[in-house]
Amino acid sequence: xxxxxxxxxxxxxxxxxxxxxxxxxxxxxxxxxxxxxxxxxxxxxxxxxxxxxxxxxxxxxxxxxxxxxxxxxxxxxxxxxxxxxxxxxxxxxxxxxxxxxxxxxxxxxxxxxxxxxxxxxxxxxxxxxxxxxxxxxxxxxxxxxxxxxxxxxxxxxxxxxxxxxxxxxxxxxxxxxxxxxxxxxxxxxxxxxxxxxxxxxxxxxxxxxxxxxxxxxxxxxxxxxxxxxxxxxxxxxxxxxxxxxxxxxxxxxxxxxxxxxxxxxxxxxxxxxxxxxxxxxxxxxxxxxxxxxxxxxxxxxxxxxxxxxxxxxxxxxxxxxxxxxxxxxxxxxxxxxxxxxxxxxxxxxxxxxxxxxxxxxxxxxxxxxxxxxxxxxxxxxxxxxxxxxxxxxxxxxxxxxxxxxxxxxxxxxxxxxxxxxxxxxxxxxxxxxxxxxxxxxxxxxxxxxxxxxxxxxxxxxxxxxxxxxxxxxxxxxxxxxxxxxxxxxxxxxxxxxxxxxxxxxxxxxxxxxxxxxxxxxxxxxxxxxxxxxxxxxxxxxxxxxxxxxxxxxxxxxxxxxxx
Ligand code: C2O
Ligand code: CU
Ligand code: CU
Numbered sequence: 001x002x003x004x005x006x007x008x009x010x011x012x013x014x015x016x017x018x019x020x021x022x023x024x025x026x027x028x029x030x031x032x033x034x035x036x037x038x039x040x041x042x043x044x045x046x047x048x049x050x051x052x053x054x055x056x057x058x059x060x061x062x063x064x065x066x067x068x069x070x071x072x073x074x075x076x077x078x079x080x081x082x083x084x085x086x087x088x089x090x091x092x093x094x095x096x097x098x099x100x101x102x103x104x105x106x107x108x109x110x111x112x113x114x115x116x117x118x119x120x121x122x123x124x125x126x127x128x129x130x131x132x133x134x135x136x137x138x139x140x141x142x143x144x145x146x147x148x149x150x151x152x153x154x155x156x157x158x159x160x161x162x163x164x165x166x167x168x169x170x171x172x173x174x175x176x177x178x179x180x181x182x183x184x185x186x187x188x189x190x191x192x193x194x195x196x197x198x199x200x201x202x203x204x205x206x207x208x209x210x211x212x213x214x215x216x217x218x219x220x221x222x223x224x225x226x227x228x229x230x231x232x233x234x235x236x237x238x239x240x241x242x243x244x245x246x247x248x249x250x251x252x253x254x255x256x257x258x259x260x261x262x263x264x265x266x267x268x269x270x271x272x273x274x275x276x277x278x279x280x281x282x283x284x285x286x287x288x289x290x291x292x293x294x295x296x297x298x299x300x301x302x303x304x305x306x307x308x309x310x311x312x313x314x315x316x317x318x319x320x321x322x323x324x325x326x327x328x329x330x331x332x333x334x335x336x337x338x339x340x341x342x343x344x345x346x347x348x349x350x351x352x353x354x355x356x357x358x359x360x361x362x363x364x365x366x367x368x369x370x371x372x373x374x375x376x377x378x379x380x381x382x383x384x385x386x387x388x389x390x391x392x393x394x395x396x397x398x399x400x401x402x403x404x405x406x407x408x409x410x411x412x413x414x415x416x417x418x419x420x421x422x423x424x425x426x427x428x429x430x431x432x433x434x435x436x437x438x439x440x441x442x443x444x445x446x447x448x449x450x451x452x453x454x455x456x457x458x459x460x461x462x463x464x465x466x467x468x469x470x471x472x473x474x475x476x477x478x479x480x481x482x483x484x485x486x487x488x489x490x491x492x493x494x495x496x497x498x499x500x501x502x503x504x505x506x507x508x509x510x511x512x513x514x515x516x517x518x519x520x521x522x523x524x525x526x527x528x529x530x531x532x533x534x535x536x537x538x539x540x541x542x543x544x545x546x547x548x549x550x551x552x553x554x555x556x557x558x559x560x561x562x563x
Contacts, residue, residue, distance in 0.1 A: 060143030120152030134461035206326030238409035238427030253402035255459035373467030449476035
């Protein structure tokens with residue numbers, strides 16, 4: 001509340017202080033070390049707020065990773081609480097995914113390692129401990145992941161980090177009278193970008209790229225520029241679009257990302273504001289005047305808030321001199337986008353969102369997925385490996401929910417039977433499902449199977465922590481049938497660096513051995529005829545592979561790591 005008065009006073013005086021946008025540092029290469037820590041950050045000058053961060057007091061470094069690289073991560077937990085780190089949007093095995101089962105105790109480290117299989121896009125990492133996700137994210141642990149690939153590298157796009165390619169982590173938070181972050185809260189009246197309130201960034205007079213993440217716990221933004229200047233969306237959550245998309249508005253729910261280009265050419269000396277035009281939101285969206293469908297339906301603490309149902313500034317761009325080699329055109333076309341044809345699907349599932357407490361107070365309660373709350377001991381769905389599935393999500397509650405699924409990027413088939421807007425016709429991992437809406441998406445669950453579950457959930461963190469989450473395992477039916485074979489075949493050492501030994505017990509003969517990469521290509525094959533053999537692997541790139549052993553008309557696949 002004191003914040004409201006302060007903002008009002010500043011508006012009356014016509015002078016909102018501007019703070020230079022913080023640009024997170026970067027980490028790149030194949031060894032990434034993150035230390036989660038407690039700290040303090042001055043959101044308000046001269047006032048320390050207790051925070052959490054990775055390798056610093058607030059947020060985390062931007063990770064810049066190359067498709068195809070095998071990356072070793074070390075995540076050291078120094079926050080004095082159990083937590084996890086999840087690589088949101090990335091296609092990794094469930095063991096490496098950092099969901100609620102993969103906990104990191106205080107003062108211990110977690111060391112996932114995996115090949116970057118994703119397309120060039122902007123992903124992010126954040127804690128995912130059940131019932132603590134909101135606290136750990138709101139207090140500050142969140143970072144961007146930029147994946148680069150050859151297709152993106154061939155385009156004439158800005159890509160110099162901090163020069164013509166900027167991360168924008170947009171969040172709203174609630175601060176108490178002592179300027180401490182309140183979690184959970186529906187009174188998030190302070191807007192920040194990269195943990196900077198009233199942020200200003202000097203941009204060069206040319207085409208500039210922004211990687212925008214809605215990292216808020218609850219709030220949806222309706223992004224636009226002052227004067228309704230056109231900007232160009234080039235990527236959705238998980239990849240480049242097929243062509244640049246001129247827009248004046250872009251809706252971004254919690255967890256969603258978009259990459260956009262703004263053409264500042266010829267604008268030296270001018271100021272442009274990035275805004276949320278939340279006055280245009282219909283009822284039923286967190287961020288509108290009425291977050292529920294009915295005018296009488298509200299959330300405890302939601303109003304009054306100058307951000308609800310109003311147009312507000314998120315940050316400002318001050319246009320300065322161009323760089324030496326500016327990008328001055330909006331690249332077109334962009335990438336090859338190959339949606340999965342609906343006919344490829346071999347299974348469909350439905351997920352229904354509904355309030356636990358029905359009626360006009362429903363927004364203050366929890367929400368079900370398929371009529372149950374999350375139970376960490378219950379697997380809600382079992383997906384056969386390599387299935388292509390259509391998921392139909394229906395929202396029977398009074399508020400829009402951003403639905404997110406781990407493991408896959410999906411393609412939206414339709415929203416209430418209609419094709420999705422162009423901004424959603426690319427790879428996605430979060431979709432905002434409006435009240436009474438039904439959306440369908442299609443995804444292929446390939447490469448990774450495990451008994452460790454992946455999550456799907458609402459990305460409004462109060463809802464997620466309140467149990468609006470389910471879990472699925474991807475099951476390799478082959479390896480299930482071949483439990484007996486699995487017991488008889490020993491593969492060692494694993495990880496290996498030049499030789500892998502295969503030993504068989506019990507009178508089986510190995511016919512053929514293949515090493516298959518994560519895209520399913522056989523990179524090494526060997527005919528053999530012994531019940532003990534070894535296979536030379538030096539010369540293969542480092543990473544995760546599958547060793548497929550054929551024996552007596554049966555086969556067995558084992559995951560191996562080449563280091
Ligand atoms: Cu960004 Cu399961 O979360
Ligand atoms: Cu995720
Ligand atoms: Cu929700």
